Amino acid sequence: MRIAAFGIHHETNTFSTFQVDLQAFQSSGLQREGILRGDQIRALHGDTDTCFGGYFEAAGKYGFQLVPLLFAATDPAGTISSEAFESILGEALQMLADRGPWDGVILNQMGAAVTEEFPDMDGEVARRTRALIGPDIPLIMTLDLHANVSQQMADETDALFIYRTNPHLDARQLAVKACKILIQIINGEITPVSALEMPPMVIGIMKQDTSEEPMTQVIEAVVEAQDFPGIIDTSTGQGYPWSDVHECGTAFYALADGNPETARAAARFMAQRAWSLRHVLGADEGPTAAEAVAEALATPEGPVLLLDAGDNIGAGSAGDSTFILHEILKQGATSCLMTIRDTDAVAQGVTAGIDAEITLEVGGKQDSLHGTPIEVTGKVVTISDGKFEDPEPVHAGWRYFDGGITVVLQTTAGPTIVLVSTRVGNMSRQQYYSVGLDPEEFHIIVARGVVSPRPAFQPISKKMIVVNTAGATSAALSSFNYKRRRRPLYPFEPDAVYAHA
Ligand SMILES: [Zn+2]
Known part of the structure; x- marks a missing residue:
């Protein structure tokens, strides 16, 4: 079984004045080369607790061949230039086209990347990958908890998987789980159907630690929903507030085996729990x-x-x-x-x-x-x-x-x-x-x-x-001049209404 993996990992602060060009991707504080290819990825990630570390672990554990193609990761900053995006994704897709056939494909994305042209860069990566491999090859994506999850990401993939802890100490573990489910999909053991629920709310930075109240309750709901009959996996994208995009905010994703209604019910259950806590989750107070x-x-x-x-x-x-x-x-x-x-x-x-x-x-x-x-x-x-x-x-x-x-x-x-x-x-x-x-x-x-x-x-x-x-x-999110976010959105619009509350 041959599975390809690649990714463009970036958290884009659209209010930052540092544009991320190709040069910015070539130097990264997070890994010693900003753009890694092939064996370089194993050398710099094989013994780490990143998602790639988890994919390598899973390959050994479940007996498949992991083919790392390209991994570009640079420090969070401003919007990615079209030139950088087209150059990096173009190279990755060329590798994918040249080195197949594949039994499955993994995208290693952060989930809140924005380019000059694509406010939902991660969804665009999934869309072009799907267009290349066709509808039948299973495609999954692993994401950071700060992902601003889009419907496009959900629609273009067979499954999304998102960290559950912030600070993020479970990336490797999450990646191993994702690979296990990918293999079940490849083997035809499960038929994944997903539901994405996006209550109109943002979780502020002051309340994002998943080991502290009230975020603990949001994660508890995610864990609880995972045990619902017919559910394969559940996630929340806590959201990244400083990306001024339509999807900016919190999302809930459920993956069910065959039944879309089961997925929908689980996603709404999680979203309702978070919505009931929105007044605390949106708080932004703190000392000067x-x-x-x-x-x-x-x-x-x-x-x-x-x-x-x-x-x-x-x-x-x-x-x-x-x-x-x-x-x-x-x-x-x-x-x-x-x-x-x-x-x-x-x-x-x-x-x-x-x-x-x-x-x-x-x-x-x-x-x-x-x-x-x-x-x-x-x-x-x-x-x-x-x-x-x-x-x-x-x-x-x-x-x-x-x-x-x-x-x-x-x-x-x-x-x-x-x-x-x-x-x-x-x-x-x-x-x-x-x-x-x-x-x-x-x-x-x-x-x-x-x-x-x-x-x-x-x-x-x-x-x-x-x-x-x-x-x-x-x-203080209200101090930023948002142009593209959804409206109404809590806490910007305190009277925002969630239709499925
Ligand atoms: Zn994060």
Whole structure:
């Protein structure tokens, strides 16, 4: 049995000003080459907990030949250029056409990608793949929990499978399950029919952790519905709020064996549970940077983890916000650790060299959303290539990271600033260990994200505060100028009505 797998993995923040072109895909903070082909995929994913890690595991476990074709993944950012999309997908489809025949095809997608031409890029990938392989070859897609799931994705595939945890620690496990069901489909043991239910609601970033209330109740409903008679599998796409597309929001997907009504009933059951919790799931409150830094300073024991909601790198922001740094300096906090993506500052540090003292402006340079540059004076203590590996559980199972040239600056005011070159997310403590720093020794750690930094930093933190900062990923969704989203949609339109509530 021969199964092909490929994917274009991107979470597109349509409010970000960084357009994702081919060059952006060629350099990625998430894997050391942005576009992997053939055996490169096994080399960089075989021993990871990503979906590809799971496909390889399943191939061994269930005895099929997995043929990895192409996997393009780059850091979340703005809209993907048509040129990049056509070039990457064109290459993948050419491989698919040349190397068949296939018994099945797997698409490894994130699920919230937007190109200049296609607001539903993932649906377009499925559509063109289906057009190439025809209606009879089973086609499945695995998705990140933040997918904005579309009807097109459901219609063009035999089955969709979505992570159930945020932070995403189940990608590999999900991929193994998906492969098992794919084989049942190929063998004709089941006849998959799906239903997609999209209640008009968005789950805000403050309430997305699946181990915390009320998201636990949403996932409980997904697990419960999976046991309904005739149901093969169930999922929710929690949704990615910063993609301004029609599908922006939360979706529920059920896969039944043969009976569409069974699938429909299960999808509605899950959607109804979430809809009843919409008032809590849509909440966006949280302390300001000033309040959060004051609370951290008043906390006797650290580290205190400050999660920068507005500069959430994993959701497509700049990685160089200065709002929290500004408060740290203003309030005189000294034992602080953070990264700032600033290639100019990195260059200045490299030119000055180890042990040199320099005065320079850091951060707030990428766009107008993340504060203004701040002048600091400090000593260059480390310069590295920015590559690091983390074999421990990491959000979405990533393992081989690339922060680009990295400079550690020990400021005279106190804070330790790690200047990085790529928008690699703060998802791993190895980012700091690899440059000789122990995050455990700092009183305040700033992480640019809300949920993805938790597997790495929650275990060493005495307290965690989600800071309601401004930025490209602000929790205050009403501050963005949406043009394409559905209307009405809760919480934007508080009177939104769900027809099947
Ligand atoms: Zn995600």
